[in-house]
Amino acid sequence: MNKAALVYQDLLQKIDAEVYPIGSYLPSEHQLCELYGISRETGRKALATLADDGYIQKIRGKGSIVIEHRQYEFPVSGIVSYKELAAKLHIKTENVVYDYQPDALLPVADFTSLGTELTEAPVTAIKRVRVINGEPAIIDKDYILKSVVPDVPKRAAEESLYAYFEDQLGLTIGYATKEITMAPATEEDREHLALNKGAYVAIVRSVTSLTDARAFQYTESRHRADRFSFRDFARRTKK
Amino acid sequence: MNKAALVYQDLLQKIDAEVYPIGSYLPSEHQLCELYGISRETGRKALATLADDGYIQKIRGKGSIVIEHRQYEFPVSGIVSYKELAAKLHIKTENVVYDYQPDALLPVADFTSLGTELTEAPVTAIKRVRVINGEPAIIDKDYILKSVVPDVPKRAAEESLYAYFEDQLGLTIGYATKEITMAPATEEDREHLALNKGAYVAIVRSVTSLTDARAFQYTESRHRADRFSFRDFARRTKK
DNA sequence: GAGTGGTCTAGACCACCGA
DNA sequence: CGGTGGTCTAGACCACTCC
Incomplete structure (x- = not known):
């Protein structure tokens, strides 16, 4: 797995565990660089995927806020077996x-x-x-x-x-x-x-x-x- | 509009006009750099958006192939007025x-x-x-x-x-x-x-x-x- | 081996927010 | 004003495809 995907997984797990509850902000992009030892663009890729999947909303000048996200549901959604x-x-x-x-x-x-x-x-x-x-x-x-x-x-x-x-x-x-x-x-x-x-x-x-x-x-x-x-x-x- | 979005628009328009018909390959990422005078990552962003939207499939070692895409349809799709x-x-x-x-x-x-x-x-x-x-x-x-x-x-x-x-x-x-x-x-x-x-x-x-x-x-x-x-x-x- | 896309970096400049 | 995200660059190394 690549770095961006690893960061994505880790952030997602922390969102699910409410380390970052709904309404709170994730660490800033600069902080992510230090936390994970990555470059900014790599961290941004992880955040972009979280945004695509409906977990966060990025707000310029403020940060990335955790939003209410869709749950796994039955039976039609994306391509899942x-x-x-x-x-x-x-x-x-x-x-x-x-x-x-x-x-x-x-x-x-x-x-x-x-x-x-x-x-x-x-x-x-x-x-x-x-x-x-x-x-x-x-x-x-x-x-x-x-x-x-x-x-x-x-x-x-x-x-x-x-x-x-x-x-x-x-x-x-x-x-x-x-x-x-x-x-x-x-x-x-x-x-x-x-x-x-x-x-x-x-x-x-x-x-x-x-x-x-x-x-x-x-x-x-x-x-x-x-x-x-x-x-x-x-x-x-x-x- | 930013450069990536402009390239996206231009490629999309050319896909619709069948300059790049279904089954054909878009210019390579290196060629996009020269064609549009952009850096590779910028071109990649345009291609990633096209892939997200279902217009192309990127194949490593080969290129970006145009695939059959969904049409505009009525009445529920994305957020469109x-x-x-x-x-x-x-x-x-x-x-x-x-x-x-x-x-x-x-x-x-x-x-x-x-x-x-x-x-x-x-x-x-x-x-x-x-x-x-x-x-x-x-x-x-x-x-x-x-x-x-x-x-x-x-x-x-x-x-x-x-x-x-x-x-x-x-x-x-x-x-x-x-x-x-x-x-x-x-x-x-x-x-x-x-x-x-x-x-x-x-x-x-x-x-x-x-x-x-x-x-x-x-x-x-x-x-x-x-x-x-x-x-x-x-x-x-x-x- | 030449050409393709996949990943990652370090740095730059800009626009926006809030104190 | 400092901190945030938005955009863009030039370059590097890798994995894969095809000849």
Whole structure:
């Protein structure tokens, strides 16, 4: 880990432990240099990351004040493995794979010099129900490009896909785009999520890419409306 | 505007104009120094912002590749004034204020050394319907602390609250936290959004703060489910 | 080996805040 | 006025990619 990340970790831990409670100021940038034996720009990088993540607000002429920050929450936020979240929140969870197709096809948009083009790409298709504390809460439909991950064992889907990609295959997840919409529950939703007619579901569609910018996974998550919650922290961009 | 922001703007404009199309590489950091007459760290800051915003992916040893990025979308994304968005998207929009209380009270969580405490704070309370292309789409309920903004003219609510805060009062918006949930439409929702019984609404609750970390506005937006869409770009955080 | 991005430094000048 | 953060520089060393 680099110096800036170490300072970030240390400050964050001290914020959580209320060494620096909400409303108080962190040490000044000059003080951080002395405290950690770093240059000012390095300390500033740590502070910038804390600000990006919503933990502090920097105020010119005054200092960096600790602000109320978002908590870890369930179940949609950034790119965190479902299993990682469940472990952090001490939630009993289980994945039930109810459809597994190791050789499926998915229409994929290709960016060519002439524009977008639709082609069919070989994927592994997996449908799972996330059972939280004994109740079915989410349906996940995953489509994983075989050109990047040739084989996804059913066992990996029952455990954690992310752990399989990162720990077993050594892939590094880079970024994802997500879209949240909502719609009336379908027959399939009602069956697997134990919903009544007229119920709604929140739908989260996401495309996940590696750090080398290869998109390799498309996911559609369908959440019970009464269990769905999403939190976001946003900064005002200068005009 | 600072140099990094200028370079950011210029690169972004060239990405939009497909001078650097999706899948191509931006000039290297060394080349950026010569092109813009800047130091490397300044160029890196511009690139880092582009990466944060989801326009490029930096690949060590190779360069900065342009990736498919999220478009401007309606109606919830970052902190952008509703009016700003509508103008950018060329949408005909109108705000109908159907409730205006210049002297209301709102329970507010106070962070004291002993923990959180609930107190009642004087606010201006405003309820509006956002009419998009002639159809009511969103209810906004705004509560603005009188300790920060003593007076909110009804006229400002009909135009743009953000424009009033920033342009008229000289306040600078810093950041906001948002939470998205969904629930069955209430009687009030059905009346103002022209919904049937059994319909659902998406609810976006947000707290907005200034750059000096003073929270001053609480907003609850209730969206027609069939019109609601939210997009997000997230990077995988290193473990 | 040449070129790329990743990290870090030491120092400079500026703008803002508060006493 | 001293202390704070905001910006920018020129240079160094490293890790990685590709030929």
